[in-house]
Amino acid sequence: MKIPKLEMKQVCAIDQSRRGTLKSLAGLGLGALAGSFGIGNAEAASKVTMGFLYVGPRDDYGYNQAHFEGKSAIAKQSWIKAVDQENVPETIAVQKAMESMINLDGAQVIFPTSFGYFDPHILKIAPKYPEVMFLHCGGLYDAKKHPKNVGSYFGYIDEAVYISGIVAGHTSKTGKLGYIAAIPIPQVLRNINNFTMAARSVNPKITVQVVFTGGWANPVKEAESANSLIDQGVDVLTCHVDSPKVVVETAEKRGVFSCGYHADQSKLAPKGFLTGAEWNWSKIYLDYATMIAKKQKIPNLIRGGFKEGLVKSSPYGKAVSAKAKAHADKVRAQFMKGNFVVYQGPIKDNTGKEVIPKGKGYSQTDIWLESMDWLVEGVVGKTKG
Amino acid sequence: MSGEESQWLTVLIAVLGGAIRVGTPFLFVSLGECLTEKSGRINLGLEGNLIMGAMAGYGVAWITGSAWLGVLAAGATGVVLGFVHALLCQQPRVNDIAVGIALMILGTGLAFFIGKPLIQPTAPHLPALHLGAWSDNPALRAALEINALFIVGVLLAPAMAWFFRSSRWGLAIRTVGESDDAARAMGLNVNLVRMLATMAGGFLAGVGGAFLSLYYPGGWSEGLSSGQGLMAVALVIFARWDPMRCLYASLLFGGAGALGPSLQAVGVTSGYYLFNAAPYVLTLILMIAASSTKVRSGMPGSLAAR
Amino acid sequence: MAFAPFLIPLTALLLSLALFGVFVSLAGADALAVYHSIYRGAFGTWFSWQNTLVSAAPLMLTALCTALPARLGLIVIGGEGAVVVGGLAAALTGLILIDTNAWLALTGMALAAMLAGGLLIGLVGWLRHSRNVNETISSLLFNYISIAILSFLVIGMLRDPETLNKPSTHHIGETHMLGALGETSIHWGFAYGVIACVILWLLFKRTTFGFAVDMIGGNVRAARLSGLSVGRNIFLVCLMGGAAAGLAGMVEVAAVHGRANTSLNAGYGYEGILIAFAARHHPLAIIPMAILFGGIRAASGLMQRDHDLPDATGLVLQGMIFILLLASEAVFARLALNKGFKA
Incomplete structure (x- = not known):
């Protein structure tokens, strides 16, 4: 009962946001609809062709692999023909790749999976092909501004x-x-703030040291950062880069713990791996496929977390204590119910400024959280380069 | 020791460790390039050798279960690429830089293509020597966890310097590098000497690649090299074609690469992009400063002539 | 021998295609079907042609960045850096001129980009001439430095706060974007590329400046004796090459992204080097070569999708073509030497 109330309060704050409408819709969770559209001319008998584009290699143990696994899950359906293309840069190349899938492969549904594919690339191509659906990973849809087939x-x-x-x-x-x-x-x-607040909910003395490598895939820098942090006495490492492989492996080699990201890296660190945050794209891709098969309307915006099955945790590693498991499972259960608010004031940033006053809270779906430009108290690091 | 002091000490240790860890591939590629350039040819394709070496080394180590066989295989692919480079370059009117770029593209393409199935498996890593076991400082112990290949590289530098200075073969390479005509007058087969030097240089670059995939950062992926092979070519000029200076320059470069992350790890968080660019700016400034003199000490004559 | 300049590269091209066929067969694909995919993806339909020509547009401009200095015997590989600084300068100028009309804004953007790219490569040439700094290495270093500066600026002071998860500069304005040629989906960058190649060809072929450059490229000492200012010509030629690559950066900003961001660093500069050598640094030959390599870029997606080949397949094909072209050059030179005349 708490959540709707919070949302009512936020409306004024959100009005200034250019994506105002999105938030109120996002609040509906999985069923969030901002207008909807169906696949126009798909004949039940013929196969539906779906095209996937990844920004990096599809077996990177990370972001792109997570999408590739999702694609592989739906490619098993007999009525789907799934084609994919890896290492597509966020340049005109992605526009051409999408058009090529449409014109040469007859794709009716396109999944451009990198955030940077949206503006300007999808926005430029989608109006040219109104009969094709463009389903972009990133949650940027705005019914007021964007084409209906996106x-x-x-x-x-x-x-x-x-x-x-x-x-x-x-x-x-x-x-x-x-x-x-x-x-x-x-x-x-x-992600950094969530990680920090969660750890400090266990032990308020904990600090999180951040190192920015400056790029999404630079194994040597990532390894060097991991080593430097471990030298400083850090004993649990996690990361947000395209492929967490190097960080997890370096942590294992140096005998410290690690949490994964994007995909399951537990195999890489049998001793020190704790758990990890994973996407569960096969769920959403299967949902889309089902909607298409049943000729249902496709919502323009789908967002969700644990509750909607879009994300999951990697299985706990050996080093995780029973107490930790119990605590984590309890909070996850609250997320599943949809009544856990991470950003509940009072919250200070790491310069000592109060960013969320006491009594104010931002629920998961709140759009304000998506323009975050501060680091929470307890993080050592700066947001400006 | 106060907390602050110990922080700076760990930065220093991290830079030292980084110099060794990050510097080793630079060391092998730059020694390889130094050998090739001494014979009068530039091989810009060593980036291709490095990536092919990383892939082949990882693949062979995975299949055979022996990391050292992987290192040999990496060297062998480097020899093959070096052979192709030398073969093409000794033809009339063929530019060695162009051949280098071609081999860089082909080597990278082949490595990515063939290496696809190698991204997921885990191959045995090269063992490390625990030279820091005497210390109770864990950071220092980690920094002194040294791979045998680094030691090979460190020994190779003075050996190569001696080789150029005092051995008959070294003299032959230097003569060929100085002037085709002088070499021919001495009865040397110019093309053969250059081919052997390029193949040996290719071997070293391949080994440098194996260090990346089999030790640090370890694993095979398409983003493994961030241009170390290309930068090593710059390092040789920076080091004025002296193997010992190649060693120092590689360590400097490795340390500079480690500086950004380690400063951030102690809370110096500003301007990391500029820190990341520091090694390149440094090289450029030193090249400009060093190149002003008319005397180009150490530069092989046939490179200077063009 | 009159056909040789065409016949030999053509043979090289066919040979590399054959070699490539063997390679993909070994990888388990059907070579004939792969050829068909390349043809279909690059040249098979009008759509594919447009795709190819769009891919070729920046490559023509970046190839000039290597081809022009090569006439002086300098090997410049700084096209990537020139694209980046050109794109950055174009975006900044576009933002300054955002309230003016499109013509003025686009002209200003193009000039600023050309100036920025030109000065970067001009500096490379100047360093070479006056301080004897190796131009290949310094231009390589400038690539890395330019990219670092771009990243630093778009994530820091130049960042549009609206570009949440893909840091970029502010948008130059939809009305100031560079459009397409007629009814096609080919943007004006293609025309810029062709025009630049033709103009520079005329400049080098028909003017005393071009003659002077060829003289310096042939023999520096003789050129100096005949009173030519070597330094000035080196600087000017590098300036032109850099300006061409800078213009490619402007096209990326004005025709594709509308902003400057790290997508400017897309490898056009490096592929341009390859095209310059494949075209033997001849400005007119750059046009078909860029179209050929643009076609491979355009078709590489289809090779992946139709045959489940990795994305590096296109890179392998490019590498093979490049190697065999260089080998064919050698064969050509041998034939010429044997016949006893200068090629």
């Missing part, structure tokens, strides 16, 4: 990061955690 989906993976933070907080002995991140963008900052 849809958007995204998962609140920060919920799973919060769970990792709890486990990390219970496991750390030094009270120092390390976060290796690519660049300080809102998604990354939100």
Whole structure:
């Protein structure tokens, strides 16, 4: 009963947001509809062709692999023909790749899976092909501005990061955690903040040291960052880069704990792996496929976290204590019910400024959280380069 | 020791450790390039050797279960690419830089293509020597966890310097590098000497690649090299074609690469992009400063002539 | 021998295609079907042609960045950096001129981009001439430095706070974007590329400046004796090459992104080097070569989708073509030497 109330309050704050309408709709969770559309001319007998585009290699143990696994899950359906293309840069190349899938492969549904594919690339191509659906991973859809045949989906993976933070907080002995991140963008900052607040909910003395590598895939920098953090006494590492492989492996080699990201990395660190935040794209891709098969209307916006099954935690590793498991499972259950508010004031940033006053809270679906440009108290690091 | 002091100490240790860990591939590629350039040819394709070496080394280590066989295989692919480079370059009117770029593209493409099934498996890593076991400082112990390949590289530098200075073969390479005509007058087969030097250089670059995939950062992925092979070519000029200076320059470069992350790890968080660019700016400034003199000490004559 | 300049590269192209066929067969694909996919993806339909020409547009401009200095015997590989600084300068100028009309804004953007790219490569040339700094290495270093500066600025002071998860500069304004050629989906960048190649060809072929450059490229000492200012010509030629690549950066901003961001660093500069060498640094030959390589870029997606080949397949094909072209050059030179005349 708490949540709707909070949302009512936020309306004024949100009015200034350029994506105002989105928030109120997002509040509906999985069923969030901002207008909807169906596949126009798909004949039941013939196969539906779906095209997937990834920004990196499809077997990167990370972001792109998570999408590839989702694609592989639906490719098994007999009535779907799924084609995919990897390493598509966020340039005109992605426009051409999408058009090529439509013109040469006859794709009726396109899944461009990188955030940077949306503006300007999808927005430019979608109006040219009104009969094709463009379902973009990133949750950027705005009914007022964007074409009707565009849809958007995204998962609140920060919920799973919060769970990792709890486990990390219970496991750390030094009270120092390390976060290796690519660049300080809102998604990354939100994950860092969630991780920190979760760990500090266990032990308020914990600090999280952030290192920005400056790029999404730079193994040498990531390894060097991991080593530097471990040298500083950090004993649990996690990361937000395209492929967490190097960070998890380096942590294992140096004998410290690690939390994964994007996909399941438990195999890479049999001793020190705790848990990880994973996408569960096969769920949403199967949902889309079912909607198409049943000729249902496709919602333009789908967002969700644990409750909607869009994110999950990797299985707990050996080092996770029973206490940590119990705590993490309890909070996850609250997320599943949809009544856990991470950003509940009072919250200070790491410069000492109060960003959320006492008594104010922002629920998961709140759009305000998506322009986050601050780091919470307890994080050592800056948001500006 | 106060907390602050110990922080700076760990930065220093991290830079030291980074110099060794990050510097080793630079060391092998730059020694390889130094050998090739001494014979009068530039091989810009060593980036391709590095990536092919990383892939082949990882693949062979995975299949055979022996990391050292992987290192040999990486070197062998480097020899093959070096052979192709030398073969093409000794033809009339073929530019060695162009051949280098071609081999860089082909090597990278082949490595990515063939290496696809190698991204997921875990191959055995090269063992490390625990030279820091005497210390009770965990950071120092980690920094001194040294791979045998690094030691090989460190020994190779003075060996190569001696080789150039005092051995008959070294003299042959230097003569060929100085002037085709002088070499021919001495009865040397210019093309053969260059081919052997390029193949040996290719071997070293391949080994540098194996260090990346089999030790640090470890694993095979398409983003593994961030241009270390290309930068090593710059390092050789920076080091004025002296193997010992290649060693120092590689360590400097490795340390500079480690500086950004380690400063952030102690809370110095400003300007990391600029820190990341520091090694390149440094090289450029030193190149400009060093190049002003008319005397180009150490530069092989046939490179200077063009 | 009159056909040789065409016949030999063509043979090289066919040979590399054959070699590539063997390679993909070994990887388990049907070579004939792969050829068909390349044809279909690059040149098979009008759609594919447009795709190819759009891919070729920036490549023509970045190829000039290597081809022009090569006439002086300099090997410049700084096209990537020139694209980046050109795109950055174009976006900044576009933002300054945001309240003016489109013509003025686009002209200003193009000039600023050309100036920025030109000065960068001009600096490379100047360093080479006056301080003897190796131009290949310095231009490589400038690539890394330019990219670092771009990243630093778009995530910091130049960032549009609305570009939440993909840091970029502010948008130059939809009305100031560079449009398409007629009814096609090919943007004006293609025309810029062709025009630049033709103008520079005329400049080098028909003017005393071009003659002077060829003289310096042939023999520096002789050129100096005949009173030519070597330094000035080196600087000017590098300036032109850099300006061309800078213009490619402007096209990326004005025709594609509307903003400057790290997508400017898309490898056009590096592929341009390859095209310059494949075209033997001849400005007119760059046009078909860029179209050929643009076609491979355009078709590489289809190779992935139809045959489940990795994305690096296109890179392998490019590498093979490049190697065999260089080998064919050698064969050509041998034939010429044997016949006893200068090629």
